Amino acid sequence: MRNIKVDGDRLWASLMEMAKIGATEKGGVCRLALTDVDKAARDLFVRWCEEAGCSVSIDRMGNIFARRAGRDDTLPPVMTGSHIDSQPTGGKFDGIYGVLAGLEVIRTLNDLGYETDAPIEVSAWTNEEGSRFAPAMIASGVFGGAFTLEEGLASADVDGKTIGEELERIGYAGEMECGGRAVGAFLEAHIEQGPILEAEEKTIGIVQGVQGISWFDVTVTGMESHAGTTPMERRRDAMVGAAKLVAEIDRLAHENGPDARSTVGVMRVSPNSRNVIPGSVYFSADLRHPDAEVLAAMTAEAGLHAEAIARDGGLEIEFQEIWHSPPVKFAESCVGAVQGAAEALGYASRPITSGAGHDAVYVSRVAPTGMIFIPCEDGISHNEIEAATQADVAAGCDVLLNAMVALATQDEGEQPDS
Numbered sequence: 243m244r245n246i247k248v249d250g251d252r253l254w255a256s257l258m259e260m261a262k263i264g265a266t267e268k269g270g271v272c273r274l275a276l277t278d279v280d281k282a283a284r285d286l287f288v289r290w291c292e293e294a295g296c297s298v299s300i301d302r303m304g305n306i307f308a309r310r311a312g313r314d315d316t317l318p319p320v321m322t323g324s325h326i327d328s329q330p331t332g333g334k335f336d337g338i339y340g341v342l343a344g345l346e347v348i349r350t351l352n353d354l355g356y357e358t359d360a361p362i363e364v365s366a367w368t369n370e371e372g373s374r375f376a377p378a379m380i381a382s383g384v385f386g387g388a389f390t391l392e393e394g395l396a397s398a399d400v401d402g403k404t405i406g407e408e409l410e411r412i413g414y415a416g417e418m419e420c421g422g423r424a425v426g427a428f429l430e431a432h433i434e435q436g437p438i439l440e441a442e443e444k445t446i447g448i449v450q451g452v453q454g455i456s457w458f459d460v461t462v463t464g465m466e467s468h469a470g471t472t473p474m475e476r477r478r479d480a481m482v483g484a485a486k487l488v489a490e491i492d493r494l495a496h497e498n499g500p501d502a503r504s505t506v507g508v509m510r511v512s513p514n515s516r517n518v519i520p521g522s523v524y525f526s527a528d529l530r531h532p533d534a535e536v537l538a539a540m541t542a543e544a545g546l547h548a549e550a551i552a553r554d555g556g557l558e559i560e561f562q563e564i565w566h567s568p569p570v571k572f573a574e575s576c577v578g579a580v581q582g583a584a585e586a587l588g589y590a591s592r593p594i595t596s597g598a599g600h601d602a603v604y605v606s607r608v609a610p611t612g613m614i615f616i617p618c619e620d621g622i623s624h625n626e627i628e629a630a631t632q633a634d635v636a637a638g639c640d641v642l643l644n645a646m647v648a649l650a651t652q653d654e655g656e657q658p659d660s
């Protein structure tokens with residue numbers, strides 16, 4: 243593979259220009275999906291893509307696809323992209339980095355006169371953040387078949403305005419079918435949104451997949467009685483049972499390696515009175531792991547602890563899974579292309595698992611998929627102070643460029659020297 247490089251200054255300038263749209267006083271961005279601000283950012287992106295010679299199409303969920311033809315334009319495209327929308331107090335890089343990195347790949351290929359066999363496409367997915375319309379990643383979800391088009395268009399904000407209505411209003415209700423076409427490969431470049439790359443001084447995270455998530459509702463039932471008159475051995479204290487189970491759930495993640503996570507974030511005690519032994523405690527549990535088998539084993543073990551604690555304490559414990567998002571393992575072809583590009587370019591890299599959801603999760607249902615992470619300052623994201631360095635931004639885009647060229651080109655043939 244040739245080590246071709248993007249124009250890091252041009253990419254940075256585009257990011258900073260785009261960050262003016264929806265800019266906040268604290269240096270971040272507020273660009274909620276399908277608002278006038280989102281429309282302005284979409285319009286700018288589309289104009290830049292057209293100026294780069296791309297043909298632009300919009301699908302029925304308002305997803306934007308900018309296409310640079312391949313030598314064999316009948317081949318399925320090699321695609322990259324992310325999202326333009328942000329959180330209400332979002333940063334200048336989350337999402338938009340992956341979109342503008344894709345544009346920079348096309349601008350660089352144009353500069354070099356480089357022809358890929360397969361066409362290259364840059365996508366911008368509608369409403370990734372889930373801040374205005376639930377759920378998150380709804381439009382890449384329709385593309386990947388996780389939701390129907392009707393579900394996607396009907397999702398409403400707090401004022402009752404639907405995605406379908408708002409797409410019409412801002413002029414992004416496209417005609418193209420959402421999904422249902424072949425994609426040769428999909429790569430998404432994104433800031434890590436976590437602290438690992440920065441802490442280990444790595445420039446590139448070669449994303450292996452996205453961790454699986456299981457959510458549980460846990461209800462511990464004992465018996466309410468007087469805090470002063472009930473001897474300790476006669477108590478059926480729901481809080482003590484809950485506390486023991488929370489400790490076991492925490493221990494589970496510590497014992498299942500560095501990729502395991504467990505969190506209890508909600509607890510409700512009844513009757514919630516200082517001098518009454520709690521009769522009932524509800525709490526939430528969130529278990530995560532990138533390996534489906536380990537996540538299932540963690541779930542089973544938590545259930546066994548619940549049974550044992552219930553038995554010992556004379557309690558009833560309901561331990562119920564209410565939502566499950568299976569782990570995603572990205573395609574070897576895409577992970578390999580990212581790794582090959584990072585190595586050829588000499589950038590320090592490490593394999594990494596995504597702790598957050600991304601559009602790539604849903605696209606991976608219908609196309610071989612991979613992701614590239616770059617460090618972000620102090621691991622902070624979904625915050626106006628979110629920051630990344632120009633060098634890292636450029637390096638991630640260099641990796642994207644070379645990985646896409648590798649995926650889109652069978653035989654390099656005659657190419658201009660770079």
Ligand SMILES: [Zn+2]
Nearest residue numbers: 325336337370
């Ligand atoms: Zn994002």
